[in-house]
Amino acid sequence: MNRFAGKSVLITGAAGGFGRRAAERFADEGARLVLSDLSADRLEQLAAGLRRGGAEVAVEPGDVCQESTAQRLVEAALSAYGRLDVAVNNAGMMHPFRKLPEVDSGLAEKVLAVNLTGVFYALKHQLPAMERQGGGVILNMASVAGLVGAPLLSVYAAAKHGVVGLTKTAAAEYARRNIRVNALCPSFADTAMVHDELAQMRGGPDEALARVLGAIPMRRLASVDEVVGAMLTLCGPESAFVTGVALPVDGGLSAV
């Protein structure tokens, strides 16, 4: 498929698990990329590989907690490619598994800033740019923790519920401007980060994994490609009438 041929696609958190794979798959389908993350080094490595494969890639490191980053990323897309067709607001972070009163307050502010305020800043600068060019597509990375309660992840869940609220509202405000805004809500994927988190939980990694899988009707973790595949589908032309959706990719977790 070549669904994104010539399209200008911005991805934040591009050096991480989902972001990196999304960059590869958008590039495979012809996209011209602006990649952002905290670390310039990891981005440059990723960009070098993608360029060897023939992709056009601009790298723009930055912290999504700063509003100036959101503005700079939109400007980078406009200056490199003249437009911003697709924005994937994917940067995010969890906090350690803790009951709510045990979550450090400073860390809670950081988790809200990265996961929620960062998406607000992104939308604030992406929507007007897309409106000026006549349309666009935005995908916000939420989580199944944005749809249902997530024991031991209270502040992360609050932030991701907030992302769903921003997504639905922005979708309604900009539907007549030809801008689609959706959120993706994965449960845990089979990544190093998730296994590291599970290792910190009560009873150790195997027992923790068994507890997590017990809540998932399909009784397994998502693969990174299953999550990223849904990401591309929501951004692609086959989803032209889909907006304001918070799509679970969760093996049935939120259905029961």
Ligand SMILES: NC(=O)c1ccc[n+]([C@@H]2O[C@H](COP(=O)([O-])OP(=O)(O)OC[C@H]3O[C@@H](n4cnc5c(N)ncnc54)[C@H](O)[C@@H]3O)[C@@H](O)[C@H]2O)c1
């Ligand atoms: N991994 C999962 O199972 C899972 C499940 C549901 C939702 N999510 C969400 O998917 C998104 C990507 O997760 P992932 O698994 O690829 O995680 P990851 O940790 O591998 O990647 C996240 C990336 O975001 C970047 N980042 C963190 N803080 C940032 C900041 N302030 N400014 C800019 N970049 C920053 C990190 O450097 C990292 O490269 C996140 O929003 C996460 O909450 C992940």
